[in-house]
Amino acid sequence: MALDPTILRDIIMDHYEYPRNKELTEKDGYMSRHMASDSCIDDITVQSKIENGIIEDVRFDGVACTISTASTSIMTELVKDKSIDEAKEIIDNYFKMIDQQEYDEDLLEEAVAFSGVGKQANRINCATIGWKALRDMINESEEKDHE
Amino acid sequence: MDVSKIREDFPILSRKMNGKPLVYLDNGATTLKPQCVIDAVCNYYSYLGANAHRGDYQMSAQVDEAFENARITAQKFINAKYKEEIAFTSGSTMGLNEIAIMLTQQVLNPNDVVLTCESEHASNILPWQQAGKAKNIQLEYIELDHEGKITFEAVQNAIHDGVKIIALAHVSNVLGFEAPIEEICKLAHEKGIIVVVDGAQSTPHIDIDVQKLDCDFFVFSAHKLCGPTGVGVMYGKKKWMDILEPVFFGGESNARFNKCGNLILKETPLKFESGTQPIEGVIGMAAAMDYLQKIGKDNIHAHEVMLKEYFLEKVKDLDKVIVYNANAKSGICTFNIMDKGKMLFAQDVAGYLDSLGIAVRSGQHCAKLLPDILHTAGTCRASFYIYNTKEDVDKLVEGLKNATIENCVNIFF
Numbered sequence: 019m020a021l022d023p024t025i026l027r028d029i030i031m032d033h034y035e036y037p038r039n040k041e042l043t044e045k046d047g048y049m050s051r052h053m054a055s056d057s058c059i060d061d062i063t064v065q066s067k068i069e070n071g072i073i074e075d076v077r078f079d080g081v082a083c084t085i086s087t088a089s090t091s092i093m094t095e096l097v098k099d100k101s102i103d104e105a106k107e108i109i110d111n112y113f114k115m116i117d118q119q120e121y122d123e124d125l126l127e128e129a130v131a132f133s134g135v136g137k138q139a140n141r142i143n144c145a146t147i148g149w150k151a152l153r154d155m156i157n158e159s160e161e162k163d164h165e
Numbered sequence: 166m167d168v169s170k171i172r173e174d175f176p177i178l179s180r181k182m183n184g185k186p187l188v189y190l191d192n193g194a195t196t197l198k199p200q201c202v203i204d205a206v207c208n209y210y211s212y213l214g215a216n217a218h219r220g221d222y223q224m225s226a227q228v229d230e231a232f233e234n235a236r237i238t239a240q241k242f243i244n245a246k247y248k249e250e251i252a253f254t255s256g257s258t259m260g261l262n263e264i265a266i267m268l269t270q271q272v273l274n275p276n277d278v279v280l281t282c283e284s285e286h287a288s289n290i291l292p293w294q295q296a297g298k299a300k301n302i303q304l305e306y307i308e309l310d311h312e313g314k315i316t317f318e319a320v321q322n323a324i325h326d327g328v329k330i331i332a333l334a335h336v337s338n339v340l341g342f343e344a345p346i347e348e349i350c351k352l353a354h355e356k357g358i359i360v361v362v363d364g365a366q367s368t369p370h371i372d373i374d375v376q377k378l379d380c381d382f383f384v385f386s387a388h389k390l391c392g393p394t395g396v397g398v399m400y401g402k403k404k405w406m407d408i409l410e411p412v413f414f415g416g417e418s419n420a421r422f423n424k425c426g427n428l429i430l431k432e433t434p435l436k437f438e439s440g441t442q443p444i445e446g447v448i449g450m451a452a453a454m455d456y457l458q459k460i461g462k463d464n465i466h467a468h469e470v471m472l473k474e475y476f477l478e479k480v481k482d483l484d485k486v487i488v489y490n491a492n493a494k495s496g497i498c499t500f501n502i503m504d505k506g507k508m509l510f511a512q513d514v515a516g517y518l519d520s521l522g523i524a525v526r527s528g529q530h531c532a533k534l535l536p537d538i539l540h541t542a543g544t545c546r547a548s549f550y551i552y553n554t555k556e557d558v559d560k561l562v563e564g565l566k567n568a569t570i571e572n573c574v575n576i577f578f
Contacts, residue, residue, distance in 0.1 A: 023578035030574050059512050059528045059543050081542045083510040084574055134577045141516060141577075 026131040033088035033128075038095050039077040040087075048075070049158060051151035060086045060144060064151035068159040073097050073105050076152060083144050085135060090148025092128045102156055109153050116145055166464040172552050174199040174456075185522025188557045193338055193366060193497055193548035194526055195388045198453075205452035206393055209445035217444055218417055218435070232444060235451035236434070239398050242454045243364075243383065244374040250406055252399045252437035253447055257365040258288040260384030260399035261332075263437070264361055265292035267409045268330060272359070275300045278327040280358075282307040282315055283538060284337045289363045293332060303327070312492060313538050314342040320349050330359045335367035335383075339546065340490040341497030343367065350379040365389055369550070370469060370495065372462040375400055387446065392453035396446030399437065406433035415439035457551075465551055469496025472549040472558055479562045486565055489539055496549035501541060502568045511543035513573035514565075518545075520576040521564045 042050075047067050054061040062080030066073060076094040093112075097105040112129055114121040118136045135145040172178050177197050180187055189197060215225040217232045233248075240248045254260040273279075279293045283306050293304055307323045310316055315333065324331075331353050336343050350360045361382040364373060369390035375383050382405070386397040401409070410430070411418060418439040421429040430436040457465065476498050480486040487508075489499040502509045515527035526546045547561055 023575075027571065027574050027578060030577075031570060034570070034574075061542075083512040083516075084570070085513075085577070132577070138516065138519075138577065144512070 021130060021133065026133075029092075029128050029131040030084060030088040033091040034084045037087050037091040039075075039098075040079055040091065041077060042079045043075075043077060049155045051154055053080075053147045053151050059083070060147055062086060062090060062148060062151075064090065064148050064155070066152060066155045068102065068156065071102050073100050073102065073156075078148055078151075082147070085132070085141055085144035086147050089129070089132055089145045092131070093148050093152060096127060096129060097152065102160065105152075105156060109149055109156075112149055113146065116142055166460060166468055166551070168468070168552065168554055171460070172554075174201070175552050176200060176203070178552060182522045182524065183520050188521075188523040188560050190547040190549065190553065190557065190561060191524045191526050192369075192389075192550035192553075193546060195394070196369065196391050196550055197552065198391055198393070198449075199456055201456055202391055202393065202449045202452045206445045206449040209448050213444075213448075216441055228444060231448050231451075232442075235447045238451040238454050242373070242458070243368070243385075243398070243400060244376055245400055246376055247403050249433045250375075250400050250403050252401070252406070252434040253442050254384070254397045254399045254437075255395050255443070256386035256388070256397035257363055257384045258386075260382075260397060261288050261361070261363060262292040262296075263399060263412045264382050264384070264401070265296040265332075266412050268359065268361075269293075269296040269300060269302055271409060273297075273300060273302055273329055276303065276327070277329040278303045278305050278325075279330045279332055280305050280307060280320075280323055280328045281332045283309060284313055284315070284339060284342075285332075285334055286338050286363065286365070288365075289332055289334060289361075293330075307333075309538055312342070312490070313337070313340050314493075315344045317345045317348045317352075320345075321352065324352070324356065324358070328356075328358055330361060332361040332363070334363040334365070335373075336370070336495060338366045339497075339544070340499055341366070341493040341495035341548075342490070343371070343494070346378050346380060350381075354379065366497075369457070369465075370462070371466050381405055387450035387453060390450075390453055390457060392450035393443070393446040396443045396450050398450075401433075403433070406437075411437045411439065413437075413439045417441075460551060466495075468551060469549045469553075470494055472496060472553055472555065473498055475555055476547070476558050476562065479558065480565065483562075483566065485568075489544060496553075498547045498549075499544045500547075500565075501544055502565055504569045507570075508541070509568060509570060509573060511545045513570075514545050514568050516576055517568050517573045518561070518564045521560065523561055523564055525561075 048065045050065045052063045060082040062082050064078045067075040078090050108125050111121040111125050116136050123130050132145045175197050213228050215228045217228050236248050236251050239251045308319045333344050353360045360380045362380040364383050364385040368385035381402050383400040388394040418436045420431045485503045487501045502514050511527035528543050
């Protein structure tokens with residue numbers, strides 16, 4: 019399916035101007051990742067609540083560019099209420115897309131808006147900063163389950 | 166100053182970026198290299214070849230001559246009194262680290278205070294913080310005025326009996342204001358305070374006379390003045406260079422040593438230059454200094470200020486462009502762009518300009534404390550140099566006019 023650039027651009031702008039789940043919580047049961055060391059300028063924190071193999075909630079906050087903000091916002095919506103295995107498959111496909119490899123576009127829904135970010139090598143970090151945080155927290159939750 | 170002729174000296178200016186003619190406006194980060202510097206570096210590799218200070222053959226002697234002549238070139242470039250006051254480093258950062266470690270370990274007492282300011286580059290804050298841990302050295306910050314500038318009065322107010330060192334940038338890398346170093350040194354020396362100056366952003370642009378400034382230490386990097394990367398100068402007054410022990414030890418810096426730990430160091434500056442130096446870098450740096458001297462620092466500075474004034478004139482009626490440092494007499498323009506009532510994220514603006522072939526810097530420019538004064542998370546910085554033209558400024562301003570959130574996102578499609 020050919021993706022209409024105008025629609026994709028509007029998706030990014032919508033999530034940048036009206037980011038979803040952009041508020042941190044102080045409730046119990048959340049893991050947290052502060053992503054500030056990868057680049058000079060984006061500074062975001064991602065929280066997630068993973069219970070019984072289900073991603074019950076993901077939220078974030080911080081100061082970041084259009085691509086960081088919108089990609090993290092879209093991610094929070096995509097993985098919510100998914101099982102860990104489903105979320106891992108989505109994340110896996112997202113990173114494949116960013117790396118300009120073959121990927122399953124149906125799994126990624128609005129996140130396909132970032133399919134062209136890989137062309138600007140210096141911005142790949144922006145498009146993946148929130149996703150890396152979640153991937154890391156999923157790994158942590160799995161390690162806990164193995165203990 | 167014939168800019169079109171200068172541009173012919175820089176082969177890289179004929180390259181394109183994103184398919185557009187290159188408009189390079191990130192000279193605060195690093196500068197492009199003229200052919201004479203490239204040739205000097207290549208000549209070391211294709212002809213001179215030997216190590217410095219250690220061979221008994223003609224090639225080596227030729228290297229020694231080129232290397233030590235470069236030291237004299239650097240000495241004259243900043244008007245140091247003695248060539249022994251010029252030690253080569255890998256750049257400003259290494260120089261500041263060495264100075265911070267040497268002074269902290271060998272001169273300061275526990276709980277002494279180092280005075281700096283919030284607009285400093287990380288390389289003039291972190292070395293003092295880290296070196297100072299063992300002796301509980303405190304860092305205190307001179308209050309900046311509403312424009313983010315250091316005034317002599319603020320320095321006066323910040324000085325107290327505990328202050329033993331003042332460490333400041335000659336010109337700030339974010340805003341481009343020049344600090345009143347000469348006045349500061351005069352006051353500091355009356356009180357026995359050592360003054361360390363980071364000249365990374367001043368040496369390429371304005372005339373430097375370390376004797377007139379009267380600072381105790383002064384560092385700069387070659388790559389910001391059209392020279393190679395990985396080389397720079399640590400200047401210290403001879404009285405300091407004579408008594409300080411180096412941070413690094415090894416070959417070429419020692420005269421005699423034995424296995425019991427007895428060590429006789431060479432005299433300055435060689436005691437500060439352990440191991441093989443970046444010889445091609447030192448020679449290339451001297452070529453860059455000769456090149457800039459021919460153009461003349463006064464001409465360079467006047468050209469940069471002219472471009473900045475031209476930029477300010479062009480954006481003065483554009484409400485969307487917020488300039489943070491209009492009053493700084495330098496070639497640094499620090500700004501943000503508004504679109505539909507919201508400030509565009511600096512990196513998005515820089516990304517859009519990149520798609521037009523225009524290189525600017527976005528971010529906090531490593532002075533991470535400054536956002537507290539500018540009240541913004543980041544800024545864009547355009548910094549001019551000798552090869553920039555009014556046409557470059559025209560293209561920048563045209564780009565800023567078209568910088569909208571839509572266009573910033575469009576670069577990804």
